[in-house]
Amino acid sequence: MKRLWCCLLVALSGVAPAQPADTPAPLSWPIELHADDRPAFPPPAAGWNRPRDAIAHGRLEMVDYDSRTVGTRRHMLVYTPPHYDPQRAYPVLYLLHGIGGDETEWQRFAAPEVLLDNLIADGRAVPMIVVMPNGRAQPDDRARGNVFATAPAFARFERDLLDDVIPAIEARFHTRTDREGRALAGLSMGGGQTLNFGLAHPDRFAWIGGFSSAPNTRAPAELLPDAEAAKQLRLLWLSCGSLDGLLRISQGVHARLQSLGVPHVWHVPAHGHDAAQWQEDLYHFAQQLFR
Template structure:
């Protein structure tokens, strides 16, 4: 049995089809500064067509481009050496971008910086029609705190960010369920609290009584054992030990330092893309510790064209449908309708296996979004509302 969720998206008449192949449209001059600009900066800007206008002073440069959404837009220099360029209409939501100056890709000094694509760089927010669910509102707000710890497994200091819900510091006898929430590839533990707006999503869900108050733990999914120098100085490929770090170090630490309900029925896990792959393996290897799973834009790595053999997939963990249906209170999958390959294929193959096995799950489609943060914000909003009930 499966349930299908969808959201209705109203597309404004000012929005156009994909960047490639669209007819040239007249630019509407109603640009406003992006909501994620540096304080006091007027650029970059976004207009009602979802176009982005960037500007930078580079008098000595010969060529400057706006690199956004997989397309490089040539910018034009004026007599003062200021370069300006405008993009085609973009999809709603948050996007990383950069400027290319004479072949060097650099952040835009006008925007705030975000860690994504393996670096600190620029970001732009294209207003979405449903942005109210992650908006900053006059509701009680939780706290996002930085938690630094030493990992014996990696022999290094690590950190995770912890969201504690409104009232946590006042209601000192109350204990809370915990959601472990993971980022995607080339991102880190800051992603969900900054680009993902996880804290605001939960604040709003809790205020409207659509979700129960919960703690969220956001750790770094990149974890490796210390490398041993060899005589040839060749570095061997590193094997991830994140699962071991999470299970043997992070969860016991969180249950000790925070007022948690330390049992599987009050513990959930989820992740996006790479994090969906990691958390899928973790939950199936440790069903004694988790009762809820959410996979946003991913499940596990396998060829999307192959039919999944449940007797072999993840060591046969999905071979016993009756046990899984009993142990997992929520098995949740989310995907954007514009996701590129291989994500639709791999998630589709996984769903076919679940259907064949008779395993219960919920599938959600984020309309008109791709492999990007609006897909994952919407996914968290839907998934969190089902937890611990």
């Protein structure tokens, strides 16, 4: 039972415990690669994810907000870019975690503040605010106990995001408030949330990124009943590692988009369901935003 639980976490969590490489995850499927399941971008150059002393740095801070959806005061981690100017309206990326994570998960394993500092310093990313909320919309939102039992709270987060998180950010920081000034992305469970919420609300987000999306992703025909919503986007990004047992979920969405003639990025590098995949996703995705 203990090994089964570890495997379940590998399948859907942002933090993968060590296990033998040949141990299958029960919530995964056999991997069948297709001709177009390949990287859309080359691997990043050396040093891409290391802190650099000779550049300006942004700021990370924990921000509290009142959630009417949940009925509690909640927390989100916020990155503001170097030389943040409160008189300037910044675009915002809302970045969602996996089922085993919380508002600190992205910072703990992917250091988005380092990636963004480096990309902005090199002129490869637009200065932006990055918001990392807790996607578990329930009073006890800690990742403990049976995290799979909290799946309904991940669906409920749609209202918390739209009705509470975004208004709180726009009240506290000087942000753009148009759809083209908002991006939504996430990993695993957060990737499923991103596709479910973003494609349902193209009036709120123009840039969407699903990284290794988990089984909470709606079925392709339900997610995309027609091409209308997806064709309103400036960017629709789908990615998953070629060694990831959840690849078929993203493959299904990719096939549906192809059948509808919807432009999108399809990125399949040689990674598993792991932090290396998601850090590389963020590196490439951030460079496409708000241009």
